[in-house]
Amino acid sequence: MDTKQVILELRTQKGMSQDELAVQTVKQYKEKTKSKIKVIFNVFKEEAERLYKQLLG
Numbered sequence: 001m002d003t004k005q006v007i008l009e010l011r012t013q014k015g016m017s018q019d020e021l022a023v024q025t026v027k028q029y030k031e032k033t034k035s036k037i038k039v040i041f042n043v044f045k046e047e048a049e050r051l052y053k054q055l056l057g
Contacts, residue, residue, distance in 0.1 A: 019048070023055040 016024070026039045043049050 019051055020055060023052065 022041065029035065030037065030039075041052050043052060
């Protein structure tokens, strides 16, 4: 499954924020491909940083 398919699958889920979509897309891609890539989420506000840390738990 390629990245576009993963993103399309996640977009069909209701109530998902853009932040949740970003994190879930990366998690699902890494799980399905067994990729060891390192992903860095670049955020500009402390509130966004807290949210991403929570989502990445």
